[in-house]
Amino acid sequence: MINGELKVARPIRWAMVGGGRASQIGYIHRSAALRDNVFKLVAGAFDIDPERGRDFGLRLQVEAERCYGDYQAMFDAEAKRPDGIQAVSIATPNGTHFAICKAALHAGLHVVCEKPLCFTLAEAQELRALAEAKGRIVGVTYGYAGHQLIRQARAMIANGDLGEIRIINMQFAHGFHSEAVEGANPSTQWRVDPRFAGPSYVLGDVGTHPLYLSEVMLPALKIKRLLCSRQSFVKSRAPLEDNAFVMMEYEGGAVGTLWASAVNAGSMHGQKIRVIGSKASLEWWDEHPNQLIYEVQGKPAQVLERGMDYLYPDALEDDRIGAGHPEGLFEAWSNLYYRFALAMEAMDKGDAALAGTLGIPDIEAGCEGVRWVENCVRSADLGATWVDYA
Ligand code: NAD
Structure with a gap:
């Protein structure tokens, strides 16, 4: 505590x-x-x-x-x-x-x-x-990544609570830039200009967040190859994308998808990660960060609440207040x-x-995020083809 x-x-x-x-x-x-x-x-x-x-x-x-x-x-x-x-x-x-x-x-x-x-x-x-x-x-x-329930997910996966990991389904797909809001918003303007934002918009801006959560939860997971398709629905943003889909194959046979978007109209944040194993699945959503959904095949779904003593010790170490009170982004950053x-x-x-x-x-996390974006852009610019992870 x-x-x-x-x-x-x-x-x-x-x-x-x-x-x-x-x-x-x-x-x-x-x-x-x-x-x-x-x-x-x-x-x-x-x-x-x-x-x-x-x-x-x-x-x-x-x-x-x-x-x-x-x-x-x-x-x-x-x-x-x-x-x-x-x-x-x-x-x-x-x-x-x-x-x-x-x-x-x-x-x-x-x-x-x-x-x-x-x-x-x-x-x-x-x-x-x-x-x-x-x-x-x-x-x-x-x-x-600093939120306690991300640590809980990591501990559960390491403990085998989900069985063998098969699928990782990720997204960070909000709707705030469904229109060309950048005209009136300097913080958005540079994000859609490659001179200031780099080779991507949403892949780097939002996609790397759930990607890193997957790295925390599944530290041994290694991407073998990926395919990325990216779009600029607001045309003036081209060549930078405001929407992208990524499919990934990992060493060992697991597969994953990641949807990064700023044009998911109506969505607030939509940052989610679902990890699916041979016995059970876990799902976490940043709009309800204090709840981790644990679904065992054939049993009623469970909602694991932050701060409860049924969690692994790792997930209790950073609590600042008892269960029931919300802790969120500010506490995770702290x-x-x-x-x-x-x-x-x-x-x-x-x-x-x-x-x-x-x-x-x-620094490893920083390097990995950059590496992932680079591979996604390479795949997308080759016409959305599978590329070996370089
Ligand atoms: P912003 O445009 O709102 O603010 C940028 C700030 O940096 C401004 O105060 C500007 O005056 C200042 N600045 C620019 N160039 C500078 C320089 N050379 N020296 C000193 N100050 C300078 O941008 P933002 O949305 O706050 O994003 C900033 C960074 O944070 C970006 O890299 C963005 O990707 C990242 N970001 C991360 C998260 C997250 O969850 N980790 C969320 C939002 C933004």
Whole structure:
């Protein structure tokens, strides 16, 4: 149970790049990082507009001299301070992640980076090599991976409760961009422009989320080949897709599908994962995150509730309040952030082994997301053909 007791020796001195006043995702980074006092926000380059960023930083109670106009100026100045930053979160549009992450690692900082980590697998591997060489953590914010019922699903699958795994059915299919809303919304505008979003829209923007949940639940699963078909229903978005279907074959005989969409009209989020085994199935839906549906063939369906003592110990460790009260995205992110902090502290002590046991979406998760998108785009652009997973 999490009760607010400090989990690290002292809060990690932390900064943000991006996540400015009007950003979609900046607040949840701060909320999650600061919630359990494992990080302390001491600096930032919060905005592409330096003045707006400085003004916002002051309103976040960051000292004036530590509200920077750009990230490189921040890394240079902070490196000269005895109380300089130790970690940075990157919450900027996709096209900037690689350069900022690289610069942060060169500055010797631990990093939490938004997904997708970068545009190409070659870039991701470069970041991985750099993180290894520098002994730094790179965490990636697949937020719901921090939810306790995802850990429960992982434990149940490992325990054989589902039998042999046959099918994984995933989706993240919302309807918010069923029309060309990007004209009036800067946060959507860059998402449909390959210069800023990279080689894909919905595959990278939403598809990688349930993909990572499948990696958490089924760590041994390896994709053998896949087929992706992608469409731009709002024509101006081409070549980027606003809808995609992916079929996957895994080593060992299991199969999977993933539907990523921003044009599923009427759907709120529609992020779901259903894992089907030879004896039973599990289903989790982010719009009802506190319930995990467990269906054993031939028996009435069961609804497993977060916080109940019939869950595996792993799924109870991060509870913040008893069962019945909802915990959701904000708590899941906080769970990730406190684990990021523990991993960073462990690395600082040279304990890479401990850092590796914390179950965080790390540089490997970042690389895998980029790799999957790259393979999907290759298949789609070959006319939706099966491609061996490269
Ligand atoms: P946004 O456009 O709403 O906000 C981007 C912010 O970054 C703005 O404040 C902007 O001023 C700032 N910025 C841009 N370039 C900058 C630079 N070079 N230096 C400093 N600040 C800069 O975007 P968003 O929706 O918040 O998305 C940001 C990132 O977060 C994207 O990579 C996106 O994929 C990711 N995201 C992740 C999740 C998740 O669940 N993990 C959810 C939403 C967005």
